[in-house]
Amino acid sequence: FDIFSSTKSFTSMAFGLLLEGSRNGKLFDGQKIELDSPAYSFIPQGYPLSDPRKERITIRHFLSMTTGIPGEDQGVIGMPMATGNGPFEHALGRCPNRYGKWADKLVAEPGTYWNYGDASFCHLSLIFANIIGKEMRDFMKEHVFDIIGIENLSWDIQGGSGFIGPHTNAHMGIHISARELARFGYLLLHKGNWEGKQLIPVNWISLATDSSQELNPHYGLGIWVNKTKKFPNVPSDMFWMDGYRNNLCYIIPSLDLVVARVGSGPVGLNEKDLIGSIVEAIL
Numbered sequence: 001f002d003i004f005s006s007t008k009s010f011t012s013m014a015f016g017l018l019l020e021g022s023r024n025g026k027l028f029d030g031q032k033i034e035l036d037s038p039a040y041s042f043i044p045q046g047y048p049l050s051d052p053r054k055e056r057i058t059i060r061h062f063l064s065m066t067t068g069i070p071g072e073d074q075g076v077i078g079m080p081m082a083t084g085n086g087p088f089e090h091a092l093g094r095c096p097n098r099y100g101k102w103a104d105k106l107v108a109e110p111g112t113y114w115n116y117g118d119a120s121f122c123h124l125s126l127i128f129a130n131i132i133g134k135e136m137r138d139f140m141k142e143h144v145f146d147i148i149g150i151e152n153l154s155w156d157i158q159g160g161s162g163f164i165g166p167h168t169n170a171h172m173g174i175h176i177s178a179r180e181l182a183r184f185g186y187l188l189l190h191k192g193n194w195e196g197k198q199l200i201p202v203n204w205i206s207l208a209t210d211s212s213q214e215l216n217p218h219y220g221l222g223i224w225v226n227k228t229k230k231f232p233n234v235p236s237d238m239f240w241m242d243g244y245r246n247n248l249c250y251i252i253p254s255l256d257l258v259v260a261r262v263g264s265g266p267v268g269l270n271e272k273d274l275i276g277s278i279v280e281a282i283l
Contacts, residue, residue, distance in 0.1 A: 001262040003181065004243035007155070007174040010184070011124055012063060012222025013192075014136050016204030017143060018128060019059075028133055035060040042127045043092075045164050050093030050104035057110045062124050063221040064114075064212035068106035071117020076101045079118050079158070079171070086163025088126060091119040114215035118171040121222075122158075125170035136168040148187055148194050150180045172243070182260035185241075185249040189258055209239040209251075233276045242271075250275050255282060 093104030156173030159165020
């Protein structure tokens with residue numbers, strides 16, 4: 001199944017590896033990137049900027065949904081493109097989507113407004129490819145998926161055919177089974193360690209699964225968190241991946257628990273009842 005926006009949590013872990021590579025001097029040509037690096041310095045395709053305030057957007061802003069780029073609050077939902085327009089061109093503010101919605105002008109200063117949006121998050125695909133010189137899906141297959149035994153995952157690409165790209169979808173597009181999604185969740189449950197090998201930095205998982213800002217404390221860095229008890233009857237250390245049509249993976253370290261749920265619906269499933277009932281049954 002396509003797990004839709006649960007893909008964002010995979011992208012987050014890819015960036016944890018990217019930032020660790022920078023700290024250890026392992027990036028091509030000794031490039032340096034940090035969470036608070038100006039993001040557009042790694043997106044040459046974004047110039048000229050559609051809004052000069054974009055110069056102040058950082059990697060952290062993209063991962064925490066605080067860029068100020070129009071998103072779901074402004075009706076910029078998903079990446080539905082009209083014929084003749086490319087998805088990355090839309091994300092960079094050069095063309096509208098299929099419904100005439102633009103993502104060109106910021107609606108707030110970076111870091112001052114939380115707004116869930118795919119047009120913003122998909123910038124991370126360009127940043128990753130520009131720095132690593134390899135697609136995110138290929139990098140994660142080599143450094144994570146093959147090692148932990150995820151064999152049947154596929155990850156969509158977008159763009160190309162005369163437009164920017166093709167590049168890995170950062171915001172959605174992983175197709176995976178429940179069992180293999182749970183396998184990835186199990187890796188995160190154990191702080192990125194798999195059979196004694198540290199695949200994802202411990203400090204990154206700790207950071208990504210904590211509240212990233214006060215504007216929406218339920219959101220970390222590409223992953224949802226329960227630190228402020230969005231789900232009151234579930235342990236506060238729970239964090240989870242959340243995709244359209246209730247494609248979900250809950251990780252609760254204090255209960256040594258991973259719950260994966262994939263499918264093509266329903267859209268209106270009550271998440272609190274689902275994970276709440278499971279936790280109640282276990283306790």
